[in-house]
Amino acid sequence: MKIKILWALLALVIVGLIAVPWITSYFYIFIFTEILILGLFAASFNLIFGYTGMLSFGHAAFFGIGSYAMALVLIHLEWPFVVGLLLSMGVSALLALIIGFFCVRLNEVYFAMLTLAFGMMVFAIAYQWRSVTNGSDGLAGFSLGSFGLGFDLTLANPAVYYHVVLAIVVIASAVLYLVCRSSFGMILRAIRQNPERVSFAGLNVRTYRLVAFVIAGSFAGLAGGLMAPFLRVASPELLHWSMSAEPILMAILGGTGYFLGPFVGSAVFVLLETWITSFTESWMLVLGIILALMVIFFRKGLLGTVLDWWMEIKK
């Protein structure tokens, strides 16, 4: 019964999100677009952190490369949007396979350091490879052409783009959720709690970690592909470790124990950022303080704390 209530609430939220362009201003359309894209980014991160127990500080590498892939497709090939997204996912999946191969073999501490280092390596490449990435200036000046799949949509219209993002994020999240609820997902959760036990049950834990890493990377790439046209630029900042910090903070803010936690975290994060940057430039400082406080006192996150309480009462 309680679960049904939660699903009903979620349905309400989605209906509300659909209605956003008609009930708010352009400003909030932009805000919600950002929340959805970063929410997907954070949810993909949580697959490897909250579910599988791997703390990566380089997740932005996949997000960023997804953005660059989309930008390059739009600039050089002018293919439909959907194809660009598929390419973003493919390229980031490949990168995740390469980086993951080096990293999942190692324990948590090494994993954290290495993902940071490899992420920054990708950043360095993007920063220096002017001929392809235009260096620190980034790639800009691309326009959105057709959507593809026979849909005729004016993607340049923010409200239209918002709905496209909403649809894609909802579908992608549903797919990700299915993965989390599957037997595979159950094994990932088991790996987080006791990887040794899982290997003694007959499974090669490394392989499962790598698969999770690649899936997470590809969904981060998808989010990145959605981000490039939204920002109108693909720049190295999207690959920097400070960008990798965002899904970490969002997952912790919302709660790593529940699938929707990162989305809640994304909403809180974006709204906080918008508010705080309006009167100070030291947003990173506030971010750091919030992360510290959450980790020490509120480890389960906002949604996590609420849902845990909700599940406990009147059993």
Next chain:
Amino acid sequence: MTNPILTILNLTKRFGGNAAVSSINLDVMRKETMAIIGPNGAGKTTFYNMVSGRMQPSEGSITLDGKDITGLPPHKISKLGISRSFQINNIFPEMTVQENVEVVLSAYHGHSRKLFNIASRNTGIQQEAVELLKRLGVDSLKDRRAEVISYGDKRLLEIAMVLATRPKLVLLDEPTAGMTPEETRRTTKLIKSLADSGDYTFLITEHDMDVVFDLADRILVMHRGEKLFAGTPAEVKSHPEVRRAYLGEEEDEMTEETGA
């Protein structure tokens, strides 16, 4: 004349300069229950670690059913039919008791590769999990979070997880350690019925001599990493060296306990 299910030749493990286990030669017969006894530090757990793949032997070989498994990683050895429990509880604390078993079953049946089924609707695995828990007598706890159940029940859950992979050879590492006398009795009876069913071969390390003599077809006595003697319980009881090195200490302890 049955051939042994497990053949161990010259098995040795060295850490730095010290040999934790040296030159063990052993045959374990199909369907028998062999107990491994020895004081702490005798090398029992290191021995287990090598057989189950948790550690690489420094020397020697291990053959399971004719297949060389020396130095293979744990997941491969598990797939070949060896399953073990641990001295310190090795379960999934945040999952329910039933889910704990489901994870192992899922791995065993190959469901773990499915990315798009709904694990909670997998009735086949759920039923099998409940049956296993019933067999171990802990099915009433199936929906409890694993970390909150009693220590003794955790050990039983662990055994359920061990059996979930339908192993040929079961390694139990001090299954009754830390249990109350009642729990020990229950567990011993359970292991006996499992052993009698003829489905498994058991290797059990134990400190409790009552349990050992109740369950064992044969006993391996280890001392300082070496095999001191292997034989039937009667042979072990009467073996002079064993009495001197190990049972002698145990008997004193036992008389102290019963005397008090």
Next chain:
Amino acid sequence: MSGIGSALLNSLDIGLLLFIIAVGLNIVFGVLNIINFAHGALYMLGAYLAFTLINIVGMPFWAALLLAPLGVAILAVLIDRFLLRHIYSRDIADSLLLTFALLLIINESVRMIWGSGIQVVQPPQLLAGSMDIMGSSIPTYSLFVIVMGLALLAGLWFLFNRTRIGRIMRAAALDRDMAEVLCINTRLVVTGVFAFGAWLAAVGGVIAAPMRALDPGMGDKIIIESFIVVVIGGLGSFPGALLGAIILGLIHGVGGRYFPEVNMLLPFLGMALVLLFKPNGIMGKGAAA
């Protein structure tokens, strides 16, 4: 001096400086089992404190070399007492997250206090200019860095192998519970080690200050370098940290001179190469998951 000669000297320079910084990271990991993501930020703080002491307060370089690291060490004690103590008993991930949060806080604080611009610290008169060695002209400060690096190397070796404090740290690193049983006040050791690591980072910062311009991004650059050093050399290994630092120094010194286009990438490639063949680092153990 010949091209390759000055490249090698440069490498030694950079390498030893990297060693000073990375070894602090390694020590903290060895004893506390956490990676302090804020280690680079503490290095930067050392440099900026030295800047303030030298350029604004007017102290001589030597006074700053003494006081700035002390200040950072005190800050580290406060961080440990008020923040880190909450999460020591928890999952490692929480420590990583918290030190990462500290990184953000310290980075931004430096930017707020000292501004985003570049600051410069002059080397002390004694060490300015260059010296004539074997017919070549070598910057005196480079020699100073090398001497300091070697002195710290010797001092640390002595500390760990010959003193009681060093033995205590090694004991605590091996087995925290056992150390407690032996009535070693592990709380004190933990705080002390963390502060010591911070002190080393800050010393590196003060020494580096006259060599490089100060900017709020210097902490980030150095933490990545430290990670690479520690991964190449092997986490938890003292000689490994030295080896890793020298290798990275060589990559920078030689690579920077002869392969400037891919200079930014070389350290990462070096790291990836080592990882392919020796996942534990060249001298490390137990990195496998």
